[in-house]
Amino acid sequence: ADENASQLVFPKEFDTAETLLVSEVRLLLEHRKEQSAADADAPEFGPVFNKTLDYTQTFSKFQSRETISAVRSLLTHAHLHKFELAQLANLCPDNAEEAKALVPSLDSRDDEALEQLLDELKTHIQSQAYQQ
Amino acid sequence: MFYHLPLEHEVLLHPKYFGPNLLNTVKQKLYSEVEGTCSGTYGFVIAVTTIDNIGAGAVQPGRGFVIYPIKYKAIVFRPFKGEVLDAIITQVNKVGIFTEIGPMSCFISRHSIPSDMEFDGANPCSYKTKDEDLVLQQGDDLRVRIVGTRVDAKDIFAIGSLMDDYLGLVS
Numbered sequence: 001a002d003e004n005a006s007q008l009v010f011p012k013e014f015d016t017a018e019t020l021l022v023s024e025v026r027l028l029l030e031h032r033k034e035q036s037a038a039d040a041d042a043p044e045f046g047p048v049f050n051k052t053l054d055y056t057q058t059f060s061k062f063q064s065r066e067t068i069s070a071v072r073s074l075l076t077h078a079h080l081h082k083f084e085l086a087q088l089a090n091l092c093p094d095n096a097e098e099a100k101a102l103v104p105s106l107d108s109r110d111d112e113a114l115e116q117l118l119d120e121l122k123t124h125i126q127s128q129a130y131q132q
Numbered sequence: 133m134f135y136h137l138p139l140e141h142e143v144l145l146h147p148k149y150f151g152p153n154l155l156n157t158v159k160q161k162l163y164s165e166v167e168g169t170c171s172g173t174y175g176f177v178i179a180v181t182t183i184d185n186i187g188a189g190a191v192q193p194g195r196g197f198v199i200y201p202i203k204y205k206a207i208v209f210r211p212f213k214g215e216v217l218d219a220i221i222t223q224v225n226k227v228g229i230f231t232e233i234g235p236m237s238c239f240i241s242r243h244s245i246p247s248d249m250e251f252d253g254a255n256p257c258s259y260k261t262k263d264e265d266l267v268l269q270q271g272d273d274l275r276v277r278i279v280g281t282r283v284d285a286k287d288i289f290a291i292g293s294l295m296d297d298y299l300g301l302v303s
Contacts, residue, residue, distance in 0.1 A: 006214035020134040046168040048235040055234040
């Protein structure tokens with residue numbers, strides 16, 4: 001159809017849906033897997049579930065519920081489109097130039113404000129090294 | 133992009149399940165009937181998160197089966213044109229690079245790989261720059277921009293490109 005993520009044009013079915021961070025999907029799928037392991041009757045998971053779980057474990061940037069919550073809060077205050085919010089958390093660009101290249105809809109945003117946001121995002125990632 | 137989407141589904145229940153475990157059977161059938169499926173509209177349904185409402189069962193005239201309309205929420209994966217995603221290389225050959233992004237396959241044609249990268253057929257196959265500074269081979273993580281999607285019966289297949297800045301090998 002006429003969808004284009006670069007211009008934030010999405011099908012109407014996704015208007016009211018929330019975007020999920022890769023890290024959030026990982027937590028949800030791991031939780032579901034634990035629940036299923038406890039139930040003897042539960043059938044095995046198919047390839048879609050397993051491939052997605054592997055993928056989210058590989059690319060998850062944030063480990064704990066607390067960090068994910070803090071990241072969501074940080075990005076929500078920046079008044080981004082929900083698609084942009086998830087993209088920044090998933091891709092963690094290093095600077096404003098990279099952020100605008102990867103998420104073109106951010107093009108009109110002020111570089112300084114964007115850099116500040118990205119720096120705070122990086123702090124959350126780095127602080128994880130001290131959490132375990 | 134992963135979404136948390138409200139969806140609807142109808143479960144058809146055979147009378148043999150009418151008993152104290154009926155609702156549980158309806159839930160199990162919901163899971164097995166929608167999880168792992170894929171549609172052009174919503175993308176891949178990864179997992180049901182909550183069952184919001186199981187409607188009153190309607191007996192089918194002349195059949196005995198009962199239809200339960202269910203409202204639920206699920207994690208879905210739906211790629212969009214223009215979106216940048218992380219992918220894992222599964223195969224490299226002279227027509228391009230095959231990758232996987234979660235449940236979905238994404239193909240990057242040779243023509244969508246920067247021209248300073250050349251195909252090297254030596255085992256393992258790879259695309260590399262002349263000075264071998266950058267090497268793309270099986271198992272590597274790549275940042276790809278989706279330039280097109282193809283919906284095929286029950287599958288979505290994506291076409292990707294590495295041509296823009298900051299795409300390619302993830303450091």
